[in-house]
Amino acid sequence: MEEKKPTEQLNLVGVGITILLIVGIALIFDISTLRVWVEGAGVWAPLVFIFLKVSTIVIAPLSGSPLYPLVGLFFGFWPGIVYVAIGDFLGYTIAFYIGRFFGRKFVNKLISNKEESLVNRIVEHVGDVKGFFQACLTLFAIPEVLAYGAGLSRLPYRNFILILWPMNTAVTALLVLFGSTLKPSNGSIFIGLFVPIIGAVVMIIGGTLFVKGLKKKKTGEG
Numbered sequence: 001m002e003e004k005k006p007t008e009q010l011n012l013v014g015v016g017i018t019i020l021l022i023v024g025i026a027l028i029f030d031i032s033t034l035r036v037w038v039e040g041a042g043v044w045a046p047l048v049f050i051f052l053k054v055s056t057i058v059i060a061p062l063s064g065s066p067l068y069p070l071v072g073l074f075f076g077f078w079p080g081i082v083y084v085a086i087g088d089f090l091g092y093t094i095a096f097y098i099g100r101f102f103g104r105k106f107v108n109k110l111i112s113n114k115e116e117s118l119v120n121r122i123v124e125h126v127g128d129v130k131g132f133f134q135a136c137l138t139l140f141a142i143p144e145v146l147a148y149g150a151g152l153s154r155l156p157y158r159n160f161i162l163i164l165w166p167m168n169t170a171v172t173a174l175l176v177l178f179g180s181t182l183k184p185s186n187g188s189i190f191i192g193l194f195v196p197i198i199g200a201v202v203m204i205i206g207g208t209l210f211v212k213g214l215k216k217k218k219t220g221e222g
Contacts, residue, residue, distance in 0.1 A: 038074045046075070046083045053087025057144045058094050059110060068172050072179025080176040085169050092147045092164055099151020107148050115145050122149030129159050136167050143168050 038045045049071055056067065071080040099107050108116050122145065126132040132146075132155055139146055143164060150160040 046079070049074075049083050050087040050090070053084065054091040054094065057088070057091030057147065058098070068175030069179030072176040072181075077177055077180040080180060081169070081173055084172055084176060085165075088143070088168060088172070089161070089165055092143065092161060093157075095144055095147035096151040096157060096160055099148045100157075104152055107152065111145070111148065115142070118142075118145055119149045119152065122146065123152045126150055126153050126155055128155070129163070132160065133163055136164055140168055140171055 049067070053067060053071075068080075068084060071083055074080075075083060098110070104120075107119065111119065118139075122135055122139075126135050126146075126149055132150060132153075135146060135149075146164055147160075150164075
């Protein structure tokens with residue numbers, strides 16, 4: 001049986017803690033008061049979030065999806081979208097160039113065993129714009145894997161960032177919107193937390209379809 005890498009275990013723990021944190025914050029504290037406190041922290045609050053967001057991409061298995069409702073909860077919708085966009089842009093860029101300059105062996109140390117196999121398949125499929133766009137449509141829920149895979153491929157950075165970044169910003173805007181409207185009195189907190197779970201299901205379905213598509217392509221070529 002294949003042993004899990006420590007990062008996979010950190011992923012499960014991190015997601016669980018983040019979700020519990022969101023529930024606790026929304027149920028115990030007054031949201032308006034929290035937002036005033038965050039505003040009082042000045043530039044440090046968004047900088048901390050952006051750093052955390054970048055780390056969830058570069059340290060690939062650390063899922064960043066629970067952070068999207070959280071940034072909406074703390075900062076509101078439009079500021080939250082801006083901070084998410086900045087964090088994602090930096091994270092995707094760093095992950096891409098890690099793959100491009102340091103190679104497959106180094107990337108494999110940062111990702112889980114399952115993601116390692118998926119990255120290898122992505123590298124074979126995303127050599128051009130069309131292939132990468134198709135991969136993004138099915139694997140948008142795991143952009144860190146797309147970023148590492150693109151970096152290991154021959155895809156130019158410009159094409160990579162102009163496809164992945166706007167597409168994922170549009171998707172994550174829905175999560176930020178849920179977070180910005182969370183109110184424990186009407187139960188919307190549970191709706192907001194349900195969205196990342198849906199994202200995980202979509203990720204599994206998308207990944208499965210992507211792998212099946214590659215197998216069919218190889219069979220056809222054979």
